Amino acid sequence: MRHLPLLAALVSAAILFQPSSDACTNLIVGKKASVDGSVICTYNCDGFGFAASLGFSRPGRHEPGEMIAIRQGWGPDAKVNYIPQVEYTYGVVGLVNEKQVSIVETTWDGRKELRNPDGWLDYFTLMNLTLQRAASAREAIGIMHQLVQEYGYNATGESFAVCDKEEAWFMELIGKGPGRKGAVWVARRLPDDCITAYANASRIRQFPQAKKLNKKLGYSIVEGECMYSNDVISFAREMGYYNGADKDFSFREAYGPLDFGAIRYCEARVWSFFRHHYDKEVMDNYLPFLNGDLTEHDALPLWIKPAAPVSYRDIQEDMRDHYEGTALDMTADVSAGPWASPYRNQPVNYQAPDGTKMFRERPIGCQQSGMTMVCRMRSWLPDAVGGVCYFNLDDATMVAYVPVYCGINRIPEPFRRENNNIREFSTESAFWMCNFVANMVYPRWSALYPDLREAQVELEDFFEADDAEVVSRAASLTAGELSDFLSASVIANTDKMMARWDKLAKFLIVKHNDQIMLPSAGGELLPGRHTSPAYSPAFISAIKAETGNRYVRPE
Numbered sequence: 322m323r324h325l326p327l328l329a330a331l332v333s334a335a336i337l338f339q340p341s342s343d344a345c346t347n348l349i350v351g352k353k354a355s356v357d358g359s360v361i362c363t364y365n366c367d368g369f370g371f372a373a374s375l376g377f378s379r380p381g382r383h384e385p386g387e388m389i390a391i392r393q394g395w396g397p398d399a400k401v402n403y404i405p406q407v408e409y410t411y412g413v414v415g416l417v418n419e420k421q422v423s424i425v426e427t428t429w430d431g432r433k434e435l436r437n438p439d440g441w442l443d444y445f446t447l448m449n450l451t452l453q454r455a456a457s458a459r460e461a462i463g464i465m466h467q468l469v470q471e472y473g474y475n476a477t478g479e480s481f482a483v484c485d486k487e488e489a490w491f492m493e494l495i496g497k498g499p500g501r502k503g504a505v506w507v508a509r510r511l512p513d514d515c516i517t518a519y520a521n522a523s524r525i526r527q528f529p530q531a532k533k534l535n536k537k538l539g540y541s542i543v544e545g546e547c548m549y550s551n552d553v554i555s556f557a558r559e560m561g562y563y564n565g566a567d568k569d570f571s572f573r574e575a576y577g578p579l580d581f582g583a584i585r586y587c588e589a590r591v592w593s594f595f596r597h598h599y600d601k602e603v604m605d606n607y608l609p610f611l612n613g614d615l616t617e618h619d620a621l622p623l624w625i626k627p628a629a630p631v632s633y634r635d636i637q638e639d640m641r642d643h644y645e646g647t648a649l650d651m652t653a654d655v656s657a658g659p660w661a662s663p664y665r666n667q668p669v670n671y672q673a674p675d676g677t678k679m680f681r682e683r684p685i686g687c688q689q690s691g692m693t694m695v696c697r698m699r700s701w702l703p704d705a706v707g708g709v710c711y712f713n714l715d716d717a718t719m720v721a722y723v724p725v726y727c728g729i730n731r732i733p734e735p736f737r738r739e740n741n742n743i744r745e746f747s748t749e750s751a752f753w754m755c756n757f758v759a760n761m762v763y764p765r766w767s768a769l770y771p772d773l774r775e776a777q778v779e780l781e782d783f784f785e786a787d788d789a790e791v792v793s794r795a796a797s798l799t800a801g802e803l804s805d806f807l808s809a810s811v812i813a814n815t816d817k818m819m820a821r822w823d824k825l826a827k828f829l830i831v832k833h834n835d836q837i838m839l840p841s842a843g844g845e846l847l848p849g850r851h852t853s854p855a856y857s858p859a860f861i862s863a864i865k866a867e868t869g870n871r872y873v874r875p876e
Contacts, residue, residue, distance in 0.1 A: 345427040347482045353513040356632040360698045362482040364425035372743040373692035375736035380412035410453040415710035418452045421486040423696040431478030431577035440473030458485040473502040480519045486700035507549040517624040522587035523577025586683040598627035640717035643684040655863035659856040662766035686718040693717040706795045715755035721780035729808040733815035768854035
């Protein structure tokens with residue numbers, strides 16, 4: 322029996338960090354809802370105190386008897402188990418494989434008694450094993466079922482966006498508790514002309530059901546609409562979570578019921594995304610729901626048909642959302658501080674000096690993101706160039722998304738694990754260069770962010786134009802030539818991003834030294850005197866209200 326080296330497989334990437342269990346976001350776009358017919362899904366992997374990297378696994382054929390090492394749980398002390406390798410594994414870059422299959426996730430915990438600590442697979446290992454084995458989204462869902470049945474699942478409630486170049490599916494899954502392998506789950510196909518989102522709350526309620534359970538597969542299929550584990554309803558009855566008719570069964574109510582936190586901290590992200598692409602007045606009718614009033618609405622729509630087709634650039638902007646322009650706008654009140662910042666450094670839940678329980682908003686764009694990606698699958702192009710993962714390390718608001726094609730054969734040095742150490746700053750690290758700039762901008766948002774935004778748009782405009790050149794050039798290359806060409810392109814673009822961020826960091830400290838602003842244009846300083854950036858109106862009004870006439874200048 323041959324054992325593969327522990328770190329030779331992409332699945333072992335799961336041990337490199339332990340992201341927060343309740344802070345990720347997925348936006349999902351069907352092919353007829355996008356401007357160009359691409360399927361799109363996104364991932365902010367959020368959690369304080371970890372440095373991520375770009376996952377990479379080469380394709381390969383394997384001999385009978387080969388075993389792959391996986392870790393049971395997180396951290397260096399996790400137990401190592403071995404499972405049989407399959408005959409062929411697809412190459413994976415980020416969370417997109419060489420067949421343009423992508424899987425991303427958010428955690429919602431749900432009924433925590435259903436976590437099986439003896440299960441071998443956590444959600445990240447499950448995703449990566451499946452990406453190495455699946456040629457389509459539907460096949461991926463079946464493989465995920467088989468893997469948890471055989472090896473057990475040790476995480477809590479999870480939502481997965483499972484997409485390929487033709488379809489977008491979303492799947493909710495939770496284990497069965499200590500000593501029980503397998504999981505109960507439902508997967509819905511997103512209508513091609515619709516969009517949806519996930520942000521750490523269960524969202525599937527009732528779902529189409531087959532006339533007869535498929536006992537051979539262990540899961541049932543309503544063709545083109547829905548797939549679900551055969552025992553998803555019967556198990557809920559067994560556990561006392563449900564006692565009604567099958568047709569009325571709600572996955573969310575049984576396994577992940579909402580509370581105020583799930584609504585305001587999670588569903589509000591979905592609401593804001595929908596609001597960007599739908600009638601704003603209609604979406605604002607859900608504001609009482611976001612405040613915990615379920616009188617008129619007890620759920621957001623599972624999906625919506627956008628008012629106009631969306632582009633991948635639109636989706637990149639959606640990943641940077643802080644509720645700007647809405648009733649939840651994080652820049653518009655005194656809590657945004659003097660520089661109207663959408664970021665907060667206190668916990669989501671905190672307490673006032675008088676004991677009042679408080680909370681802060683929790684938008685899609687947040688400083689604790691370890692990595693962010695927008696996965697774009699294009700059916701009309703060869704897989705190697707059609708599948709692209711727009712990627713960077715840190716908060717989506719504070720980075721430029723670099724296009725990484727799924728057909729590359731090596732990854733850029735700034736995205737490699739070895740160059741992104743959470744405890745060692747390095748100018749060769751994408752994580753640290755992005756965080757270096759971001760942490761200058763966070764405290765003085767309104768003054769510094771426009772300079773970052775200028776650099777961000779400059780790079781992303783360049784990358785969009787460059788993609789057209791890459792696609793054009795790819796048509797004339799052999800498979801081997803294409804792989805080298807795509808790798809060189811991704812490396813060059815990553816280097817361009819790193820050089821621009823190095824220039825930006827130096828520019829910011831000079832332009833804004835001692836909290837003033839020197840004149841500039843196009844990322845270059847201009848002659849002239851400095852100015853002092855103004856406090857936000859909300860902050861000035863708060864000072865006046867708090868201090869009375871103390872700072873009122875006499876006439």
